[in-house]
Amino acid sequence: MNEVKHETNTSALSWDSMSVPQGPPIPITHENIQQVMVPVPIKMQPPPNLNPMMDHGAPMQQGPMTPHQGVQMGAPYMDHELPPELIQQGWRKFWSKRENRPYFWNRVTGESLWDMPQFDPIGDPLGICAGPAPPHTPTMNNMSMPPQAMKRRASDGMGMGGPPLPKKFILSGPWDLEIVTNVIILERPPTTMPQPHPEIELFRCNLTNKLRNLLQEMCHSREGIDAPNDSFNRWLMERKVIDTGSDPLLPTSCYPEISPGMYREIMNDIPLKLKKPKYTGDARKQLSKYAEAAKKMIESRNASPESRKVVKWNAEDTFAWLRKTVGATYDDFQERLNHLKTQCQPHLTETVKDSVEKICLKIYHLSSEHAKKIRDKHNELLASNGILEPPPPMSSMNCRKVWCYPIQFATPSCRMPTIEYHPDKEQIMLRFQNDTVTVNNLQFQKLEHLYRYSCFDDKKFELFLPRVWCLLKRYNTFLGIMGQMNILDTQHTGHKTQASLPGPVMECLNRQFGVTFECFASPLNCYFRQYCSMFADTDSYFGSRGPILDLKAVSGSFQAHPPYCEELMEATVTHIEQLLADSPEPLSFIVFVPDHRDPTPNALVKLEASHFKRKQVVVPAFEHEFRIGIQHMVTNKTDLNVKSQHGTLVVWLQNSAGYSKWPPTEDKVEKLLDAFRPGRERERDKLELLSPKAEPNPQTPPSETQTQPPLGGGPAPPGPPQVKMNNHNNVAMYPPVGS
Incomplete structure (x- = not known):
């Protein structure tokens, strides 16, 4: 270098x-x-x-x-x-x-x-x-x-x-937006997706919420169970791995049409959703309920005589065992439950197979119909604004290496409606057509900061509020947050899919391994200002480089913490291995996945068997924390971090050049494990109050000019903004054009 x-x-x-x-x-x-x-x-x-x-x-x-x-x-x-x-x-x-x-x-x-x-x-x-x-x-x-x-x-x-x-304003928080990228990618054409609009986004989110409610109704009416927790969110992520459609949220063109993930999750909850009991009495009660539910289901369905005979005999045998057994232990009840499930589950699966497949098919077909309605409505809006329909996808541009830059659009933006802005003591409310989204003040300032870095067509911030409303509405819909429900109720939200690593861990990754890029993040939970996210359209104004599966990285150091979706995790490992095999330049990925072993997911098996693996460690359960996925809505800092109930596997995947540049030595790995220790973030906050903020890591190439979109080619490297502060509400003011 x-x-x-x-x-x-x-x-x-x-x-x-x-x-x-x-x-x-x-x-x-x-x-x-x-x-x-x-x-x-x-x-x-x-x-x-x-x-x-x-x-x-x-x-x-x-x-x-x-x-x-x-x-x-x-x-x-x-x-x-x-x-x-x-x-x-x-x-x-x-x-x-x-x-x-x-x-x-x-x-x-x-x-x-x-x-x-x-x-x-x-x-x-x-x-x-x-x-x-x-x-x-x-x-x-x-x-x-x-x-x-x-x-x-x-x-x-x-x-x-x-x-x-004037001095440059650095926004303090659980992030470091001043770290510039060391990631080099192959130049790519602009996306043909139309730019988001509040009217279209509201229409899309209403249809998506109807689809989510329909899944719950069909599971309850047809199978007598509730829809599995977060199954709809994982279905969206799993379908997007193979989807070739144009809608950024709803799957429209997938093969096979039946989602294996949704099918598997519904089947696991039939005839009864099993939970780990806390007491011996709970274990006995769950065994009795499972036997009763299995017997009732096999009697009410058109099952084969053999299946009906096996299930009813095992259920009656379980009832007899419960009546005559006195003083059984917790392990006795759990062992009996596992035996009963092993005997009955294959016959129950064969009986309800057609019904569950119809549920998956109906959800997919309705999703395709909804996406077509959204596309037609968006095209009408573009025509009313004098904008032609987006052209077909462009062919790949020359394979020139450039610094990574946010997603660019091939079509201009429509005229935006007025968004009502209602500041509160701790939160800011944005309202459009009686639909209100909220974000806390610090996160709103973070979005301003990211917008200043990454948005090129709105220097006056005239479109900032409509784009923030679209962003928040999209993630609220994806997470299942509707109305004034309890945002910390994990039974009804999917914020676990947006959980992120704590600040001290990200800081250690940057200092010890040169990490400047997150493979799975969003504008609401990112640590760096450059990252990949699920939604390229709403997130691009705030620094998103699009989905990680579409990123053609050549060089750089990455952190990958995928949400728990087996199909997405497996596709990510395959994509990372392909990038490492194709690039002779320094390339490094530090992957964080749950250490689930019963059974072991295919992604975990593939990750540990990769010939690019340089090192792996396990952070024990209950000895580390994650930041919740709805940190943009939480005002109490004590609710931001939750202890992990499972171990976390950390794997270094590097090519030869990346291993030479960022080797996972014992000393560096020990520092990373120490950064995982609970309470480190609170210690870090105390130190920030007593000492000034440290300078950005000199490993990454600093720049003082703002990123510009590629004009006739590649982009310029990013740089920090110049921000003025309003002394009354401590919110960054929008400078005039040219400032």
């Missing part, structure tokens, strides 16, 4: 793009020189655009930014970055090799600071308190610099007695 100095432009103010008379030349200065990690050694090219007066209200007209573009190294000292007033007062800027960040030293007073000192024009307007300053000759200083490193400072008053640039 080559380390070079990366120099970037600061953004010009909005009035810089206006036509002004020619005045005296602006002093030529230079911006921050930062350390960049370039993926492979290559000859450095000059920056594509050095014009400081470009219009920041429109996308930057620059060439595609590949991972190998950069800037030549600058001078070892950085005095040219300070305004003349601070230089006159004796301040100098140097680079700390130990801390890997700049610091400021006053040669007159001997004072040393990490942050840029503030110039006080009232207390010392002429700099009299400071010693004599050397003459400021920017022309001579710049002559010693390489020609390609010369840049003019934006017309913000710097160098002419104006105030220094």
Whole structure:
């Protein structure tokens, strides 16, 4: 890896793009020189655009930014970055090799600071308190610099007695959005999906909720059971692995039409959903109920004589055993229940097979019909806005390597309706057509931050609220949150599929293994600002790179924590192995899956048998925590983390180059296991109150320019935003275009 100095432009103010008379030349200065990690050694090219007066209200007209573009190294000292007033007062800027960040030293007073000192024009307007300053000759200083490193400072008053640039606002929370990506992907065409719209999203979510309720009604009326917990959510995820349809939520084109996951989960609950009893009395009662339910089902169905005979005989034998047995232990009842289920379940499965298959088929066919209605309604909306129907999918573009960038759309956005904004003490409510979604204040600020990084077509934030409403409505529908129900009731929500690793674990993954990318996340639970998510359309404005199964990664370090869906987990392992086999560049995946062994899922077997496996460890059950999947709706911090009731298997899948760059040594693995210890997040919060936030990890290539969409090719690398704060409600304000 080559380390070079990366120099970037600061953004010009909005009035810089206006036509002004020619005045005296602006002093030529230079911006921050930062350390960049370039993926492979290559000859450095000059920056594509050095014009400081470009219009920041429109996308930057620059060439595609590949991972190998950069800037030549600058001078070892950085005095040219300070305004003349601070230089006159004796301040100098140097680079700390130990801390890997700049610091400021006053040669007159001997004072040393990490942050840029503030110039006080009232207390010392002429700099009299400071010693004599050397003459400021920017022309001579710049002559010693390489020609390609010369840049003019934006017309913000710097160098002419104006105030220094405002500091960049870093949003504090259980995330680190300042870490930039080290992931390189193959360039991809824009998606042909239409952009989300509140009216269409409300229509889609209403149809999806009807489908969820229909599954519950059919299971109850036909099989006498409740729909398995989270089965509808897992059905959506499992179908999307093989779905070739166009709807982002509902499956429309799948083969086979009968979902093996839904079929298996319904069958497991027939004739009675079994739970692990807590007491011996509960075990005895569950055994009796199972025998009674099996006998009742076999008598009420059109079963074969042999099946009817076997089930009834085993049920009667169980009743006789319960009557004559006194003082049986907990294990005795559980052993008898397992024996009864082994004898009866095959006959019950054969009896209800057709009925369960019809349930799965009806849900799938209705999903296809609903998706067609949604598509037709969306096309009508596009036509009313003068937008042509989305073109067919484009052919693959050239296989150029670029920094990973958010999903881009091939069609423009429709006119958005008004979204009512109702701030509260701890939450913010957004309402559209009497349908209200809520999000806590900190998460709302996080969405603003992500939107500022990743959205390219709405610099004025005019479409921000409608897009946030669509995002929240989509995830509420997916998780099964309807109305004012108890959001922590796990019986009615699927938030377990959105559980995420705690902050200390993610921080350790970044520091020890260079991880900068999450394979399974959402704008509501992501730790980094670059990630893959289930919904490419609603999440793209907030940094999503689309589904992980569609990502063609070439290089980088990833964290993969898939939701518990066996088909999705198995497809993910297959996709990761294919990426590792195809890429000679450093590529690493750290996979976190539940350590279920009774029975062992196929994904777990395939993961442990992979020839790319470098190491594996197990975090014991009840000795680590996860963040719940609805953290955006919870205001009490004590409800955010829940202890895991199962062990978690951690597996390192790496190619040879990735293993050389990010090896899972014993010391690093021990630090990761220590980060899993419960209570580490609370300790981390206390430390943040006592000490300033640490600088981002220097392993990843820093950048100070905001990501731009690919113009005629690849994208530019991402960078941090400039945010102004409103002192009244502590919410980030929307800057004018060009800021």
